[in-house]
Amino acid sequence: MxxxxxxxxxxxxxxxxxxxxxxxxxxxxxxxxxxxxxxxxxxxxxxxxxxxxxxxxxxxxxxxxxxxxxxxxxxxxxxxxxxxxxxxxxxxxxxxxxxxxxxxxxxxxxxxxxxxxxxxxxxxxxxxxxxxxxxxSPVMDVDQGYDTYLAELRERSPKFTRTTLAKERRLGRTASAVRYVHDERDPAALRTLMEWKSAQYRRTGRSDRFAHPWIARLVEQLFHTRSEPFAGILSVLYADGKPVAAHFGLRTERILACWFPAYDPAYAKYSPGLILHLRMAEAAAADGVAHLDLGRGHKEYKDSLKTRELxxxxxxxxxxxxxxxxxxxxxxxxxxxxxxxxSRPELFEPADRLLKKMGRIRSRATVTVKPTKT
Missing domain, CATH: 3.40.630.30 (Gcn5-related N-acetyltransferase (GNAT))
Incomplete structure (x- = not known):
């Protein structure tokens, strides 16, 4: 060789x-x-x-x-x-x-x-x-179609599925013009997602990835990268004429890799991020994708949506x-x-609470500190 x-x-x-x-x-x-x-x-x-x-x-x-x-x-x-x-x-x-x-x-x-x-x-x-x-690394299998995935989800997590679909109906009743765009090409929607994600990182005490210019440039480049086997996919859930949840990921013929999800906290009671993931699964299945890869890391929403783990x-x-x-x-x-x-809840949970507390302090400081006049 x-x-x-x-x-x-x-x-x-x-x-x-x-x-x-x-x-x-x-x-x-x-x-x-x-x-x-x-x-x-x-x-x-x-x-x-x-x-x-x-x-x-x-x-x-x-x-x-x-x-x-x-x-x-x-x-x-x-x-x-x-x-x-x-x-x-x-x-x-x-x-x-x-x-x-x-x-x-x-x-x-x-x-x-x-x-x-x-x-x-x-x-x-x-x-x-x-x-x-x-x-x-949990995945959502949709190779047998979205209806099959949803039926399996109902059987495995009936309360979660029932609650999420009910919130979607409630959003449709209380908000106007609810719609989902699987492959949004408006760069302004991508900027909104990145702003939400940065705020989430700060709010939870995590390092803001988009504060690193190379990561922001990488995402922007991949947003504009499109070929037959590969594309950057921005999916957006709209309500009241504006984005309420969005996700940017990467797609090949058979896999949609989930990467950067975020939502508008003002709509948190509707769980727009979960609604978005279900709509992503439906659209991906229609496109012939075999599974959505939710990525390494324990998150409650991943455990609820997954069909298996890699x-x-x-x-x-x-x-x-x-x-x-x-x-x-x-x-x-x-x-x-x-x-x-x-890996140990008795260590992770206190550390996570501390990070979130520091994030809240940092967020309040960002809001209250005003630039001095010169």
């Missing part, structure tokens, strides 16, 4: 087409997770426009044909991270079935001492030895190198502490 490494702009149209074909046929080879939009060439190229160090390793067979693709980000010291680490909900090697490859050989060809991941998809035997923890992993693979040793020494304690807190 020959392994070559390219900058995003150096990848040929033929290589991109081969990458997309591998994804589109992955479900036929028992690896449907490889069709995730975060593993698409479009996502890697978009990250490459807003972040330095993005590279794509292409593994070729003896005939020179692509057999695998690994997008990654590399520092000058040789520390590698999954492309878009921190905002990517699926990572790994997109490959032909039955590919045999040596991990250290791949790292050496990429100029990496270590490659770190936090959302490694299933079926990545090449990296299994480096997995340090696994996590559930598994994603975090960890790193290394080769013998001082840089790899130093990276592990720095990262292991941080990850261990975070995972311990999030």
């Amino acid at each position: 020959d392994i070559s490494v390219y900058r995003p702009g150096e990848l040929t149209a033929a290589d991109r087409a081969a990458w997309t074909t591998m994804q589109s046929k992955a479900h036929l080879h028992g690896a449907p997770e490889l069709a995730n939009p975060f593993l698409s060439p479009e996502f890697a190229l978009a990250v490459g426009r807003v972040r330095r160090g993005v590279r794509i390793a292409v593994v070729r067979d003896p005939n020179g044909e692509p057999a695998a693709f690994l997008p990654f980000q590399r520092t000058a010291a040789g520390v590698g991270r999954a492309v878009g680490l921190g905002v990517s909900d699926a990572q790994g090697l997109v490959h032909r079935p039955g590919l045999a490859l040596d991990t250290r050989e791949l790292l050496r060809a990429c100029g990496l001492a270590v490659w770190e991941f936090d959302h490694l998809v299933g079926g990545q035997g090449l990296f299994e030895a480096g997995v340090s923890a696994t996590f559930p 598994t994603v992993s975090e960890g790193w693979v290394t080769r013998r190198h001082p840089v790899a040793v130093g990276h592990r020494v720095r990262r292991v304690p941080v990850r261990a502490l975070r995972n311990t807190v999030t």
